[in-house]
Amino acid sequence: KYYLGDFVVYKESAKNRIGRILSIIQKDGYLNINIQRILIFEELPRNLQSNSHKERSIKGEIWMLDRNVDNAIKTIELQIIIKHNYTKILLKKRIPQRNIENLIPPDFKEQLELCYEDLGFNSEYDEVSFSIVHALFRHKKDKHYLTFIIIDWFESTNQTKLGCPLYRLETTNCCQKIFPVSVVKAVNTVHFVHNCKDEECIEGQPNDLYIRNLYFFKAI
Incomplete structure (x- = not known):
């Protein structure tokens, strides 16, 4: 089961990536998913690759790409989703489990x-x-x-x-x-x-x- 806001692991260029489900859309007669891309430290712009961010990345911190940035949102097919991402991801505002x-x-x-x-x-x-x-x-x-x-x-x-x-x-x-x-x-x-x-x-x-x-x- 996938819900809006879920974090999932999907395939991209033979690599596993983490993304967040934003919406469900129809494309060429099939339902696809819009994913908000998540970046690891090495993918951050150079001006953000500070020592502080590097230390935080070692502890497992990742960054959500702003939706207004080019290529921040990717449309994928259901088949390339590998699994839910069960890693603990902290958000500023959580969705209560009872709401889900x-x-x-x-x-x-x-x-x-x-x-x-x-x-x-x-x-x-x-x-x-x-x-x-x-x-x-x-x-x-x-x-x-x-x-x-x-x-x-x-x-x-x-x-x-x-x-x-x-x-x-x-x-x-x-x-x-x-x-x-x-x-x-x-x-x-x-x-x-x-x-x-x-x-x-x-x-x-x-x-x-x-x-x-x-x-x-x-x-x-």
């Missing part, structure tokens, strides 16, 4: 079985729906690996705001959350904005309404 566990439905095994039974997917899932992808994972069955996603659905409220449709993010476990990646038709082609009200954007507040921004466009 909350992304996994309590009926995980049952939903996974449904996916295997319904890999043909048709009927109700033929219509276009919107969701947030929380995790991507592989599961081995009969010597074959299959890739699945864990999502939260956007449910239409049949209301509008500023001329745009209003959706509710369904975070309960009443809906199926696990699907094979084959149900994904497009990634990052729509834009949702949280429908903020007063202080409801503050962490812990219950507002789950989002506006689908029909006026969002990509500059060329």
